[in-house]
Amino acid sequence: MEFNNDLNFYDLDRSKPPKSKHSKDVPFPEFFESKSSNGIDVIVIEDNSLPVISVRFVFKAGSYFDEGKTGLSSFVTDMLSKGTDEMTATEIAEKIDYYGATLSYGTDSDANFISIYTLEKYFDKVFNIVSSILNKPSFKEEEIERLRIQKVNSIKSMKDESDYLSNRAFKSRVYGDSPYAMPVEGLTDSVSKINRDDIYEYYVNNFTPSNLIVAFVGNISPEIAMTYIENNFGSQSTVDIAEIKNAFSFKPIVTPEVLIVNKKDAVQSSLKIGQLSVSRKEADFFPVYIMNNILGGSFTSRINYNLREKNGFTYGARSYFEFNKFAGDFSVETEVKTGITAAAISEILKELNVMRNEFVTDEELTSMKNYITGNFPLQLETPNSIASKVISLKLYDLENDFYSRYISNVNKVTKEQIKDAAV
């Protein structure tokens, strides 16, 4: 960086912005990856700056494999910590908390996640607990009933939120009869019917070594991490499962439709406008990503500018692509006062049409590339966010150099590609 050593502020001309200095290269950090003897993908990002370790277990399954029992996948994930052959649910919670650790878990349409975050000094003890949870869950009837009551009550509460209702209506229309049409947490009816056999079967079929990615982050070496994996998970036999095939067909809607969910007394309308898109792997990622950022994916995007800054219709409007493993969707979302619903919809449709029919300006394209590449290093600030990126490579079968080529690939995108991405 070169600086003018004679900074006299009386000469300061505020009317012109200072020029940019040379930017620094941002390499994607090195990480260790290997496979266990029985096929588990292991990733290690060693960082000794703080005395903590986190481990994430990701199973490539998710609610896509609910097989008509909506909410099953999520139910199974939540049941894992509710008792094992060695410990009751209360003992598990007590021990995890005693060591000051955090155990988190969740499910989305393509994966089941379980993670721990712990002080390095208690790592061995906490890892043993999570290994018991994953290897020997007991799925006791009493705990199943307990979880069912919790889930049914949460789902009922969700219906109080208008964006839950608009999202439900949108997904079920766009994704037809596929599991992506249904909410991951299930519906009150479907959750009421889940039984122990369903849970056990899902667990056996999906929580397998060949489905598993494990990422270690923090104060731990790759050698020690591999030893923990081999000792705790290495003896499970590898089930040869046929390659996962997409069993559903996805059909785009041909004529535009309007779905209305009436929520009495709501003061705002929750809007969701969009369509079927492609899977994460099929997507021409960089043009699509930049196009969406210009359209509605950032604060300065056209849709947010139009609806919020120009018209004051909303606190915020956004568009995004939700890419799943086998299909995806695109949508614009916002919340507006009920009285201006029609005006807001018309502005959104107008922006969608302009994006489809006209080229973005050179200024918009350059600016958005700078925004995306300039902010990219912020996503590499913590070893945990680096781990999320590496996991996504494995989860969606992407090329290993996806992130090391990220900045150069963003910079290559042309406005012709952007227009193609909008159609």
Added chain:
Amino acid sequence: MKFPEIKFEQHKLSNGLKIFLNRNTKIPMVSLHTMFHVGSKDEEDGKSGLAHLFEHLMFEGSPNIKSGQFDLLLHKRGGNSNAYTSWDVTSYHMTVPSNEIEFAFWLDSDRYTGFNVSEESLDIQKDVVHEEKMTYVDNAPYGSVEDEVSKRLFFNSGYKRPVIGDMNDVKNLSLSDLEIFFNNYYRADNSVVSVSGDIDIDNTLKLLEKYYSGFNTGNMVVKSGYNELELNSEIIDTIYDKITNPGLFITYRIPKVGDKDYYVFKIISNILGDGESSELYKDLVYESQMCNEITTSVYGAEEVSILSINAICNEGISPDSVLKRIDEKLEHIFNFGLTENIYSKVLNKIETQFYKSRNLINSVADRLCYYENILKKPDMINSEINNYFNLDKETLISVAKKYLQKNKRVVLYYLPENK
């Protein structure tokens, strides 16, 4: 116990503006925070929502930057920005690639050198704020809790209003109200700037002098002192909302941020509601299944803080039965103290949580500004953690007992409308 420290430097510009610098070269980015020691609690009655609306307008034009240009210019240089308003402070932050640090100083500082917002921008941002309130308050289940709690827990200070303000007040705010607010509070002696990230200390200081010495100086309007009255009897009210499951919201007044007793309640909150083995979760969510969710939290503020216990009941459970159970639990802790096991557990949790967002450039810059503005003790970024480990079980119980009394709290039952 010894915790790793964050190194920072403290300086003053020629106009008296306080500066904090923290060099961290992990990624080639810089985080810039400018925090003003003014928030919604400083507003006059009838002009509520002023501080927050003002924050919105700081992105809508300044002497050299036209309305609508702020974020466009910033994005083009690879940066991003945001801001927040609380009862006590208003904070603006920006993150930019380190080669754009001078640009960030230019862009951020221009808006503090003069007020230049149009009538049209004011009207649009009033609409945006109104929509913001509808999204997070009016149209959200249990969304009015903050509003309903504030006006019952406080009555003689600015803490009685939620930050976003009353929409009738907001509607009537004029450009001249905003300009007076700007002249009163947006000045060098009422703000702190901190920069964290990939910086060269000497050059950063020179650039700060170049861009930030144009702030207003002079005599600041004296803020009205904190003069809240004691709560003498328990307030219990019922609110009807568009919800399915009943809710219970209990709030107590507790000591202000930085007070040694304040940390007692961070620990109590953790013991009651953090983790699946915490006292209230275990009893109400797991064992009796009376509640679907239970959360406890401490909201720290400059003059007084709040401990909240929030519960969403399961179907068929009334909030008063949950309240009774919580009171029994508290009574038990007051009478029998805490076991060694519970106490070790909470200290282990606090130690783990301490590392969670440690060293992140945005959080370091924010905390330095906050501790300086509120406590005049920037070193709290390193020393605060000791406040937890210097307590003992007996002190904890006696302090908790003193503040968590029924006649010093507000209890709200949220019940479904038309049922």
